[in-house]
Amino acid sequence: MKATGTLSKMKTTPISPVKYELTLSEVRYDITSLVGQSIRLTHSGNILCQNCGKKTKKSYAQGYCYPCTMKLAECDLCILKPETCHYDKGTCREPAWGLENCFKPHVIYLANSSGLKVGITRKTQVPTRWIDQGATEALPILEVKNRFLSGQIEVIFKKLVADKTDWRKMLRGNPEYIDLQAWKTKLLSELGEHLKAHDYVVLDEPVVKFHYPVDTYPDKVSSFNLDKVNDISAKLMGIKGQYLIFETGVLNVRTHTGYEVTLESLA
Ligand SMILES: [Zn+2]
Known part of the structure; x- marks a missing residue:
């Protein structure tokens, strides 16, 4: 070809x-x-x-030119840090895009890509997001109504779990197995006090596994x-x-x- x-x-x-x-x-x-x-x-x-x-x-x-990164909502800092969503202040760069993408159900998940990590994604991006990160196992644990809430909750999880993938380690092989269900139970119990002020649903899903070519x-x-x-x-x-x-x-x-x-x- x-x-x-x-x-x-x-x-x-x-x-x-x-x-x-x-x-x-x-x-x-x-x-x-x-x-x-x-x-x-x-x-x-x-x-x-x-x-x-x-x-x-x-x-x-x-993938964008500089002027486009300054005007597109998807290039705004609040996409990387959803807890800083400013839609309510009336300053979203593209309110229609925001409604369509951020004000949709999001999930908080645990994954094993180079070790244990927490992450958030729009529900429709499951399981694409996990594959893009090279995860060998992933487990959605909570669902919330919008991206802002997922960001607030991720901040709480980051007290105990990393949110980054060590891409070099991810590319050197498969990480050691992690019991994500056990971590879910442990984290929900240890973080219960911090989480209770937020609006979320605990998911009851199986661990998803991925094999790469x-x-x-x-x-x-x-x-x-x-x-x-x-x-x-x-x-x-x-x-x-x-x-x-x-x-x-x-x-x-x-x-x-x-x-x-x-x-x-x-x-
Ligand atoms: Zn452009």
Whole structure:
């Protein structure tokens, strides 16, 4: 195969192993089937803003030009820190977008990607969000009415649990098994006092497990930046989270959203 287009986040299907499709200018290509083969990924130098479509010298906020990051609600700081939602003050950058995306049911979950972590996501983003983080296990624990509430509750959980993934560790192999159900019980009991002021529903869900199409994990993880290296020709060892794991390094596909690339299978 040989295809050219602008990169965006890989589409995933939660089967075992996870099925990945590389999206080039909205056309999807099965990339899971290329694991184990030599491929070539080249970057033309063009980066196109995912909102306005204009060329940008640098990609901001995973795929936008600078002016768009200043006007889009999804690029506002409150998306990263939902507890700072300012919709009620009448200052949401795009109130219609806010209503459609933030004022929808959200879940607080526990996951194991490089160890135990807490996270939040819109309910409709389950299980996509977990796969994007390379989690091997995930458990939704609470449901709330909107993103603001999920942020307030996540802050409480962060007293006891990390909210970040160590991506290098995630890419070096699968983490040790963690009993997420036991952690759920422990955290709800230890944080009960702090949680009781908030409006939430405790979910009773099973743990979801994920297997990724990885032949071999690297011992050392070095990452490619297409601004510096515009030609990667190597064997694709696997795919996990939003990373392509090459024999010579890893590429975070998501952070290269908007980059014009050509993908070619060399086998
Ligand atoms: Zn733009």
